[in-house]
Amino acid sequence: MPDVPVTHSRVDVDGIHTFYRQAGPPEAPVVLLPHGYPSSSFQYRNLMPALGDRWRLIAPDLPGFGYTRADDFAYTFDAYAGFLRRFVDTLELTRYTIYLQDYGSQFGLRLAMSAPERVAALVIQNGDIYEDEHGPKYAPLKKMWADPSPQALADVAANVSEAGFRAEFLGEVPETIADRISPDLWTLSWAQVGRPPGPQNLVRLLADQRTTVDWFPRQQAYLRDHQPPTLIVWGPHDGYMPEGAARAYLRDLPDAELHLLGGGHWLLETHLAEVVALMRDFLGRVRW
Template identity: 70%
Template sequence: MSTPIRHRRLDVNGIDVFYREAGPADAPLLLLPHGYPGSSFVYRNLMTALSDRWRTVAPDLPGFGYSATPPAEDFGYTFDAHSDFLADFVDALGLDRYAIWLHDYGSQLGFRLAMSAPDRVSGLVIQNGDVYEDEFGPKYDVLRKLWEHPGPGARRAYAEHVSLDGFRDEFAGELPDGVADRIPPDLWTLHWALLSTPERQANLVQLLEDQPSTLAWFPRERAYLREHRPRTLIVWGPHDGYMPEGAATAYRRDLPDAELHLLGGGHWLLETHLDEVVPLVRDFLGRLEP
């Protein structure tokens, strides 16, 4: 029997943080950091589906969802800042053993957490989170040009993307007929409503500008996979303009024993193919050491 999701708040270094939690308090834990432009809301269905046997915890990052938005001079709104926050959040909750879900920008935060304390990691679930630059999809072409020419022009381009239409494209782009209509418009309307303040828009632009900093981490993340060989499940939607099929199969270079499943969706697989993802995840988590 599933259990209700609990909606909680926590002070993390002076930041009022909203997070969702489900499942028994003493059950094996799955940590769910979210990506752009999402929030813990994107994990709601997965959390319910796992709540009979696993504890799931999904925070809203600072400046996202229902968490506070500290001033930019107090919080960097960079990948480094968000990675440090995730580690502080884990410590504030007293979590010392967990599997980590790696998706979108959240994959970068989760990888750094895993690298900082490998012995705490029981396993990884990778869902459209890339660390292989040579397998970037066509939607990265525009980003590469912005990365190569940073400055006011690039900032204006990022700002144009931080919009309701931009969010709609992030959530519903590239999906084939028969799949696109499974993406609820709640995703872009809710997240735009939550992120449309001038302060949050400016912070999002800053985070987008900082994305090139993640490229230097890719070799270190791949080295972590080779050295520590974490138990890994890959569930992937190949209809993804950023992270197509090759971005998933590339993980086999460093984790040849990883379980890999290419499903029929795209970047937001939990909205379109949850019924296929859940049995795979339940089977995988059930085989992890507590």
């Protein structure tokens, strides 16, 4: 497996001093890596050097996560989708494959919908857009979305903590492979967002997640109408997004490649080599 250096930079996006990681030749085809909740570009730290020999991988820390501070940011899904679009334009990226995982799948899909001609392909990994396949762990969130009372908000806010982050990262992964998931994920994430107003901002974002459901039909229509080449790599041990959430994509993308691996929501921690091999084969066949 290649071991290409990863560089660390900052760029101004709408006045936000934005941190991002990058690997690969400047002129190589671009793979854009928006991260999920409650992580940062750190989640891609191992994927990037493994693919950077042939592709240019770019992973920003979105506002309020990682090393990108933004206390005045709106902390809504609309705001993040707009920010990712402006980040891409600031770096003058005009053609790319997008890695869609967790919250990053929402921001990345809206980016794709805003400029379909720029999308070379999609890699989907535990990022769901089919409400009928939501897993049981959505229950407390849906309760809050339906009735955002102070108590419902408080119940969700209690999980915005280092212990809550640990539970998010370990999830439902079998004990036999759980020790592959680095504690750096939750320790670093909490160290970066745990000081006020970080936790309050994240509660606002969790509450706003209810708006994503209204986008699902539009996102499904985008996939159905444009048929971007798509690789689906999925960890089925996921209380939010079980196996059915992966298979649902085949309703709109019948030609997509689907691979169910043995991990969970944070597949790059437990099955990196398998994902890298699948991505190398897939990206090598993409028409850039």
